[in-house]
Amino acid sequence: MMRDVAIIGIGLTKFGELWDKSFRNLIAEAGSKALLDSGISGSELDALYVGSMSTGRFIGQEHVGALVADWSGFAHMHIPAIRVESACASGGLAVRQGYFSVASGMNDIVVVGGVEKMTDVVGDEATDTLATGLDQEWEAFFGATFPGLYAMIATRHMHDYGTTREQLAKVAVKNHANGALNPYAQFKRAIPLEKVLCSPMTAYPLGMLDCSPVSDGAAAIVLCAADKAKKYTDKPVKILGTGQASDTLSLHGRDNICTFESTVFAGKNAYKQAKLTPNDIDVAEVHDCFTIAEILAIEDLGFVKKGEGGKAIDDKITTLDGKIPINPSGGLKAKGHPVGATGVAQIAEIVMQLRGEAGDRQIKDAKIGLTHNVGAVGASCVVHILEGM
Amino acid sequence: MTDGAVPRFWREIPQRYNLIGNQCGSCNKVYFPPRESCPYCRRKSMGKMKNLKLKGQGEVLTYTIIYNAPEHFEGQTPYAMAIIKLDEGPKVTAQIVDCDLDKIKIGMRVQSTFRKIQEDGYIGAIYYGYKFKSVEVK
Amino acid sequence: MKDVGIVSYGAHIPRLRIKSLDIAHAWGKDPETITGGLGVFEKSVPSPDQDVATISVEAARAALLRTNIDPQDIGAVYVGSESHPYAVKPTGTIVGEAIGATPLLKVADYEFACKAGTAAIQTCMALVKAEMVRYGIAIGADTSQAAPGDALEYAASAGGAAFIIGRENVIANINETCSFTTDTPDFWRREGRKYPAHGGRFTGTPAYFRHIMSNAQNLMEMANTKPEDYNFAVFHQPNGKFPVRVAKMLGFTPEQVKQGLLCPIIGNTYSGSSMLGLASVLDIAKPGNRIFVASYGSGAGSDAFDITVTDVMNKLPRGKAPLVSELIENKQYIDYSTYTKYRDLLYED
Numbered sequence: 001m002m003r004d005v006a007i008i009g010i011g012l013t014k015f016g017e018l019w020d021k022s023f024r025n026l027i028a029e030a031g032s033k034a035l036l037d038s039g040i041s042g043s044e045l046d047a048l049y050v051g052s053m054s055t056g057r058f059i060g061q062e063h064v065g066a067l068v069a070d071w072s073g074f075a076h077m078h079i080p081a082i083r084v085e086s087a088c089a090s091g092g093l094a095v096r097q098g099y100f101s102v103a104s105g106m107n108d109i110v111v112v113g114g115v116e117k118m119t120d121v122v123g124d125e126a127t128d129t130l131a132t133g134l135d136q137e138w139e140a141f142f143g144a145t146f147p148g149l150y151a152m153i154a155t156r157h158m159h160d161y162g163t164t165r166e167q168l169a170k171v172a173v174k175n176h177a178n179g180a181l182n183p184y185a186q187f188k189r190a191i192p193l194e195k196v197l198c199s200p201m202t203a204y205p206l207g208m209l210d211c212s213p214v215s216d217g218a219a220a221i222v223l224c225a226a227d228k229a230k231k232y233t234d235k236p237v238k239i240l241g242t243g244q245a246s247d248t249l250s251l252h253g254r255d256n257i258c259t260f261e262s263t264v265f266a267g268k269n270a271y272k273q274a275k276l277t278p279n280d281i282d283v284a285e286v287h288d289c290f291t292i293a294e295i296l297a298i299e300d301l302g303f304v305k306k307g308e309g310g311k312a313i314d315d316k317i318t319t320l321d322g323k324i325p326i327n328p329s330g331g332l333k334a335k336g337h338p339v340g341a342t343g344v345a346q347i348a349e350i351v352m353q354l355r356g357e358a359g360d361r362q363i364k365d366a367k368i369g370l371t372h373n374v375g376a377v378g379a380s381c382v383v384h385i386l387e388g389m
Numbered sequence: 390m391t392d393g394a395v396p397r398f399w400r401e402i403p404q405r406y407n408l409i410g411n412q413c414g415s416c417n418k419v420y421f422p423p424r425e426s427c428p429y430c431r432r433k434s435m436g437k438m439k440n441l442k443l444k445g446q447g448e449v450l451t452y453t454i455i456y457n458a459p460e461h462f463e464g465q466t467p468y469a470m471a472i473i474k475l476d477e478g479p480k481v482t483a484q485i486v487d488c489d490l491d492k493i494k495i496g497m498r499v500q501s502t503f504r505k506i507q508e509d510g511y512i513g514a515i516y517y518g519y520k521f522k523s524v525e526v527k
Numbered sequence: 528m529k530d531v532g533i534v535s536y537g538a539h540i541p542r543l544r545i546k547s548l549d550i551a552h553a554w555g556k557d558p559e560t561i562t563g564g565l566g567v568f569e570k571s572v573p574s575p576d577q578d579v580a581t582i583s584v585e586a587a588r589a590a591l592l593r594t595n596i597d598p599q600d601i602g603a604v605y606v607g608s609e610s611h612p613y614a615v616k617p618t619g620t621i622v623g624e625a626i627g628a629t630p631l632l633k634v635a636d637y638e639f640a641c642k643a644g645t646a647a648i649q650t651c652m653a654l655v656k657a658e659m660v661r662y663g664i665a666i667g668a669d670t671s672q673a674a675p676g677d678a679l680e681y682a683a684s685a686g687g688a689a690f691i692i693g694r695e696n697v698i699a700n701i702n703e704t705c706s707f708t709t710d711t712p713d714f715w716r717r718e719g720r721k722y723p724a725h726g727g728r729f730t731g732t733p734a735y736f737r738h739i740m741s742n743a744q745n746l747m748e749m750a751n752t753k754p755e756d757y758n759f760a761v762f763h764q765p766n767g768k769f770p771v772r773v774a775k776m777l778g779f780t781p782e783q784v785k786q787g788l789l790c791p792i793i794g795n796t797y798s799g800s801s802m803l804g805l806a807s808v809l810d811i812a813k814p815g816n817r818i819f820v821a822s823y824g825s826g827a828g829s830d831a832f833d834i835t836v837t838d839v840m841n842k843l844p845r846g847k848a849p850l851v852s853e854l855i856e857n858k859q860y861i862d863y864s865t866y867t868k869y870r871d872l873l874y875e876d
Contacts, residue, residue, distance in 0.1 A: 124460050131459065137401065138422060139482045142506060142518065143455065143462045144470050149482075151453035152472055159451070159495050201467075204454035252472045252480040257451055406625045442627075464575045464868060486576065487542045489859070503584040503625055504576040505612075515612055517580060517621060 002103040004226035006236035006389060009038025010348040015217035015336030016186040023059050023117035024071040030218035030341075031072040031113055038222035039232040046107035048074060048081040051094030051114040052340030057129040059120050068113060087133030088289060090114065091219065091343025092373030092382030096242050098223045099384075108225050114344030115218035126214045130339065133376030135250040147211055147290060149251050149377045151203035154292040156257045158205065160307065163295065165205050167310035169196035171291040172209050172333055174319055179330025181360040184345075186215050186336030210291040215336035219345035229389065235355045240368070241274030241385040243267060249379045258307075260378035263300035267372070270383040271302075278302035281324060281385070282366040283353050285346035287374035288331040294318075297372055298326060301383070320361060328353060328361045343373035343382060354388035398516045405518035408443040408501060410479055419443070421479035445501030445519065447475040452485065452493050461507045469493050473521055484520040498524040531652045532697035533690050533834070534596070534662060535843065537589025538806040539582045540686040540793055540854040541670075543572040545866050547681050553863040554676050561681055566767020570684035570794025572861060573670040575869050577685065578612040582668045582799075584625040586689035589848035590664065591626060596691065598627035602660025604634050605650050607643025607667045607798045608687075609716065609723075611636050622666065633660065640714060641763055642824030643667060644688070644798040649704055649830060651692035662693040669797035674722035675872050682766055684794025686854075688802035698840040699809065699818070703750045703833040707742035714825035725825075734827050735765065739773050742829035743821050750833040754778040758816040761787035761804035763823035765795050779819070786811060792855060805834075807851040814838045 011033025013026050021029075027050065035042055050068045055061045065081035074081070084094040091114030098112035118126050127146065134140045134149065157163045173193050179185035191209065199207035229236035245265035248254050254261065271277060278301060286301065288294035295309030303324045304312045312318055318326035329335045329349040332342060350369035352358045371384045401422070403409040410421030414437025415430040421443060427434035452471035455462070462468065469485040471493070485493055486504065499521040506518040546569045551558040562568055573582070583606050591598065604626075606618040619634035633654070637643040644667015651663030668687025673679035692701075713734035716723035726734075739762060747753065754760070760783040762770035767790050774784045787804030789796075796803055801822040808818055818834040849857075867873055 127457075128459055137397075140459070141516075142470070142483050142520075143458065143465075143468065144482050145455055145457065145459060147457065148453045148455050148470050152451040152470070155453060156451035156495065201454070201456040203456060206453075250482065252450075252482045257472065402624060407627060484576075486574065487857075487859075503581050503588070505578055505581055506576070514616075515578070515580075517584075517625070520576065 003105060005099050005102045005239045006224055006226040006229035007221050007239065007347065007351050007386070008224045008229050008233045008236050009034045009222035010351050011037055011220045012184050012345060012348050013218045014184050015215045015338060017119050018216040019119065021216060023055065023061065023115060024067060026117060026216060026218035027068050027113050027115040028071045030115070030220040031111060034111060034220035034222050040109060040222065042073070043077070044109045045074065045077070045079055045111055047079055047101055047110045048072065049084060049094045049098040049110060049112045050081070051084045051090035051343060052116055053085060053087055053090050054129050054132060057125070057132070059117050086380045087375035088287070088339045089343055089373045089375035089380045089382050090340045091345070092371065092384065093244065093343065095221065095344060095347055095384060096244055096382055099239055099242055102223050102225055108228060110223050111220055112223060112344060113218060113220040114341040116338035116340040117216050118214045118338060119216050139250050145203060147206055148203040150290040150292055151206045152251065153257055153296065154205050157292060157295065160258055161310065163310035165197065166193070167313045168205070168210055168291040168295070169193055170313045171288065171294045172196045174313070175288060175327050175331040175333040178320060178328050178361055179334025182330050182335055185330045185334050186213055187330070187334045206290055206292065212289045212332040212337040215338040217336055217338035217341045217345070219341045219348050221344060221347055221351070226389070236389045237351045237354050237386050238389050239384060240276065240387050241270035241272070243269030243273070243383040244381065245269070246380050247378055251377045260296055260300050260374065260381060262378050262381035263297060263372065263374065266381040266383040267301045270385050274385040276368065276385060280368055281370045282368050283325050283328060283350065283363045284370040284372065285329060285331070285349050286326055286372040288327055288333050289337060289374070291333070293374065294326060294331065301370070301372060320363060325363045328358060328363055343371070346371035346373060347384060347386070350386050354386060395514050398514065406503065408445050408519060410441050410443050410477070411438045412441045413437065414439055419477045419479055421475065421481060441477070443475050443477050443479065445475070446524070447473045447499060449485070449493065449495055449497045449499060450474050450480065451495060454490055471521065473499055485522065486520045487522040500524050530694050531656050531692065532700040534693040534696055534698065535590045535594045535691045536688060536806050536809055537586045537592065537848050538688045538803055538851050538854060539585035539589065540803070541571050541573045541577050541582070542857055542859050543574055544569045544858045544860050545572050545863065546860065549863050550681055565681055566791050567682045567794055568791055570682060571686055571796070572866055572869060573685040578670055579606070579608045579610050579668045579687070580612050580618045580621040582670070582685065582687040583618060583622045583666045583689065586666060586668065586687045587622055587626050587664055590689045590691050592848040593844055594691065596662060601626070601628040601662045601664055602633060603651055603654050603663035604628060604632060605637055605647035605663070605665050607637040607639065607647045608669050609638055609640055609643065609797055610670045610672060639828060640824035640826050641765070641797045641800055642822040642828060642830055644802045645822035645830035648690055648692060652701060652704065655692055655694055662691055665690045665692055667798035667802035669799055671795065671797040672716070672722050675867065677722070679723070679725065682790065682795040684796050686793060686796035686803055687799040688806040690802070696839050697837055698843050700835045700837060701832055702835055703746060704830065705742060705746050705749055706828055706830045707738050707745065708828035709738070711827040713827055730825065734825065735769055735823050736773055736776070738827050738829040739763070739821050739823050740776060742831045743777050746831035746833055752833060756817055757783060757819040759786055759808045759812065760784050760819040761801055761808060762821050763801045764788060764790035764804065767791040789851070789855070803851060810845060810850045810852065812836045812840065814840050
């Protein structure tokens with residue numbers, strides 16, 4: 001029988017082009033902040049999990065578990081350190097692995113980090129590295145790009161449901177408006193619709209401002225058996241449900257290009273475990289690596305019907321004061337997307353919202369929140385549902 | 390993704406040059422690229438997967454025009470990529486060539502053609518494979 | 528030699544075109560002088576994803592589309608070109624694989640300036656005649672190079688044609704063939720260099736005209752024919768003027784030359800030149816038609832062929848693959864700056 005797991009601490013670095021911070025600086029900073037926030041001393045830790053996508057290409061370094069344990073100051077404790085990879089869903093998946101280890105009773109307290117240092121490479125290296133999450137032999141080899149594949153989803157979504165470029169652009173406008181209120185965000189400024197629509201084309205129909213940026217950053221959380229959580233903090237946040245699902249590595253391998261079945265299944269499993277429905281969610285951080293991705297996410301998570309994601313943006317139901325606020329942090333689009341950090345940072349944002357500590361972007365009366373972290377073009381997905389205790 | 394290492398490209402030549410897929414001997418579903426076993430029939434398909442040369446004809450399910458391309462494709466921008474549903478069932482991601490970019494539409498009939506896909510700089514090997522063109526163009 | 532001939536044929540011409548006028552403007556030349564002097568109005572340009580291997584594959588596949596030949600019955604592939612994508616690593620292996628003719632296959636790449644393709648036809652004829660192969664495919668294709676600003680730039684284009692040579696279901700008998708070869712350095716490209724060099728006006732009288740004239744006369748003597756016996760005459764066409772002039776010198780009429788004369792609208796496809804001309808003629812030829820072909824390759828030599836179209840031509844589904852005229856009509860113009868990018872002219876030799 002699994003036991004309940006709570007989040008007792010969170011830590012975030014600023015996201016952005018952090019020229020003076022190394023990979024190890026970043027994760028150590030986020031980890032220290034999380035420990036500090038949790039009220040534990042550090043010696044209580046049973047294990048460490050870290051999500052990162054491609055340290056081998058970004059910084060020429062593998063063996064990341066040991067590196068993070070060492071530079072976070074746990075080498076002398078010899079605790080197990082596990083690196084988790086699932087492309088852009090690496091962070092969310094690390095949280096899920098940490099959750100299992102505590103829920104199973106094997107560990108009482110673990111720290112879960114997520115980190116990516118993406119600006120130590122130049123030119124196309126960052127985007128080429130992200131593209132390793134695609135099917136290298138049957139997509140990337142032929143000239144498909146990350147934005148290109150999401151653009152193909154957008155083309156088909158526009159064809160099937162009448163979604164417009166304006167609706168896509170409004171996702172970016174909303175998330176930048178939210179990001180402007182987030183001190184950790186890479187882009188702390190609102191942008192007008194016109195600017196998004198006129199941004200240079202990356203992959204039709206997606207312009208540059210439909211795409212999330214290349215970012216450095218790290219996030220960390222401390223997980224604890226729920227029955228022991230109050231020992232360390234007044235405001236623990238319980239993980240009510242976790243879901244993970246996979247799909248064909250290539251986009252073309254799927255029957256329906258306009259839906260991520262991985263999101264649908266991960267969502268269903270998380271809702272089922274939490275005994276909740278989409279209507280019960282007060283706030284969500286979803287994987288908006290491209291504007292079309294947020295539209296897909298709110299449909300596939302059941303917040304709106306399939307095909308009505310674009311209309312939802314027009315109707316403003318996903319804004320901070322809307323029916324289901326989406327990406328109060330600014331999302332990947334404005335907060336930044338250091339890939340391995342993203343899934344953990346989403347959890348941190350929801351924890352802030354449920355604790356009522358989200359400042360200017362605080363969602364009123366947020367009790368239950370959801371995070372949605374996607375690997376590449378939907379070949380993997382992790383969903384978590386959280387509730388303040 | 391190149392660097393002078395040719396085996397990973399060489400071993401895919403039958404698929405990339407001639408669209409050799411395979412078919413499950415149990416349920417007749419067609420796969421491209423070929424699979425070890427049928428994901429639906431599993432053990433019933435073991436040893437019953439038969440190679441099948443696909444005709445290279447199909448229709449555009451969706452498309453994009455790439456403006457920001459990886460290094461190997463930079464000289465070709467803007468270029469069109471599409472997901473094509475082949476008549477035998479499998480879908481592939483490939484470029485659409487020899488076509489005005491504003492003529493590309495969902496549902497457009499296409500057929501495969503043989504093109505240079507990548508080259509490993511000025512010194513390394515050249516990799517060929519399929520792209521697609523409108524069937525209205527012979 | 529009547530038992531050996533063409534069983535099928537296929538052509539490929541890249542879709543991109545540049546007008547001579549645009550090249551002339553780029554170099555500050557008077558376009559009238561250029562088009563008037565060379566007789567070339569526009570030329571085909573390979574896109575960045577096309578090279579001699581892709582053009583050869585397209586042409587060979589087009590030839591096979593018009594037949595029911597099992598590719599495994601093809602015993603030889605010879606590709607003639609002076610712009611093989613690799614200096615070492617045969618184009619023919621790529622073609623053989625792409626048409627499904629490997630692995631029991633004789634392959635070699637040929638180079639003899641613009642006549643490597645016709646040399647490949649002769650090789651295939653010999654192999655078929657010696658019963659060493661059932662069918663052989665002879666290809667002539669080029670994505671010919673020209674240094675920026677050189678006079679060659681107005682004509683050097685891209686395209687190719689493939690001929691399946693055999694003795695069964697022959698659509699056109701090759702009655703006779705002969706060659707005329709000397710050491711005449713009128714045009715060359717040194718090993719490792721990107722662009723060719725040439726002897727200017729020396730490429731005319733002692734080179735093109737002498738070799739084609741001598742060889743054509745030898746062929747007609749062997750075949751016991753006169754120019755008026757032919758329905759069509761195809762010559763190598765480095766520009767729009769030379770083939771017309773050599774035809775006249777030999778006693779052919781402009782009518783006989785017209786169908787095979789493509790250089791004015793697609794440029795000089797080098798190893799593809801006389802081969803595409805022949806393909807264009809076969810697109811409309813009727814049983815009983817007699818065709819004269821004389822290629823020319825700098826360096827220098829000429830291959831000539833006396834061809835008679837058979838009744839089998841009526842059964843060849845020519846429409847199953849693109850006709851040369853269709854390939855010519857399907858075009859997209861590019862400007863000179865796009866041309867320099869696509870042809871990689873921005874990098875130094």
